[in-house]
Amino acid sequence: MADFDAIVVGAGCAGSVAAYELASAGKSVLVVERGNFAGAKNMTGGRIYSHALKLVFPNFEEEAPLERRITHERISLMSDDANFTIDFSSKAMKQEGRDSYSVLRGPFDQWLAGKAEEAGAEFIYGIAVESLVKDDAGKICGVRAGEDEITAEVVLLCDGVNSLLTAEAVGAKRPPASAIAVGIKEVIELPASVITDRVLAASDDEGAAWLIAGDSTKGTFGGGFMYTNRESISLGVVAGIEATATHGRAPVYQMLEDLKSHDAVAPLIQGGKVVEHSGHMVPEGGINIMPPLVGDGVLLAGESAMMCINLGYQVRGMDYAVAAGMHAGREAARAIDAGDTSAEGLSSYVAALEASFVLRDLRQYRKVPAFMEGFTRMFDGYPQTVRDLMNGMFVVDGEPMPPMKKQVTGALKSVGVMNLVKDARGVMKAL
């Protein structure tokens, strides 16, 4: 007889939701979290799209520690001396279930863990699972943490992008540096009303998301990001690990420092106080680096399974983790009831993900990571071209103006018309 029906490793978005589902199904669940509280080791950009959370917690808006609903989407092409931004807002972005919220994982994950605890899940904090327990047949049947060995019918690995357990569990290979980005972020405190005014939000409950390509990474693969929290701004950079290590033009921390002083960013954070400096990896390779999702006695959900996409204008991970956690919890409970937690018995989890947006999205956009990494002109080339075009339109110095056509062809020549055609085709194919 196992100590628990299920053990969940990691109290993040996937783990706490999985534990909530298992406990709600009447299963005994232990969550082992290496942080001293849920969220203590977690970091997001970040924003969560609400749809997946809403399926599990229909009234989450009333109880979750959300920062601001995102009502402005900004994307920019930034050169060192200019910045071109598209600002999109829409009533559709404010509709229940289609909206998104900035969050801070410290408070957010504690709320999520609290939901699982209320449902009956038990939590141990402050200790990392060091290895997995296997039976004679090689089936995973528990975890080892410190001196303790705890057993379960099924183990759910929700231990994040830097999981040290998935290799042992399902033979996951360490992902290549070309498929992973490093995120670096600072949380900068400012009064709520100041943030509201600076991003032109309607109230302190609403805010902006901003993704920036170009000078934010000094022209190499990656981008800058900004999310407004209630009383702080999350500002950071996500940079391809391999690209930055081999031919980046500055270390990632210098990228962020320089982004903070860029003319387009400095006024937004002026007078703010940095209160935290954090780092976290982003598994941008997504489905291309996804390990097997189930093994005998084990299943993976969230970033331990590399569930993430970055389309340049849309970055997602937490909604995939919540949905995967939900399916993992439900299917694990079903497998326990059926008395078969082998890989075969747990395969309905994979089927559920295949039928949901999780694996459909990841498969749909599988070509994006490789395309983005090779899309060098997006980071160094187009930002300057757009700057030159805009300077031609907006800078007036009294000199007789050349025809617009000449200005445009001049600017396009700098990147090359063939390159433009090639990149447009690449975008069409990847997206």
Place this chain on the structure above:
Amino acid sequence: MSRLDYTVNVDEYLALNKYEVDEESAHIELAEDQDPAEFDKLIMVCPAALYKRDEDGNVSFDYAGCLECGTCRIICGDTIIKKWENPGPTMGVEYRFG
């Protein structure tokens, strides 16, 4: 200026974070014999700027300010990062915001 050069003092930012440093044991260990080119990669990508080279070319690494992201494990796990483990119980960084 070399691409490895920087002006920001990341240690000042790390001082704002909450840590419980395990003075007894290092959760990350480097190989004794280090290829300088591999060390340069770590200087570029570690978000905590834990990997440093001074003006005289002497390299240093201090795990105390580690953000536990694993980036060094990904880029140099096959070369000069000899050990990467999670810090001991209750140890390491503790994000208040995250």
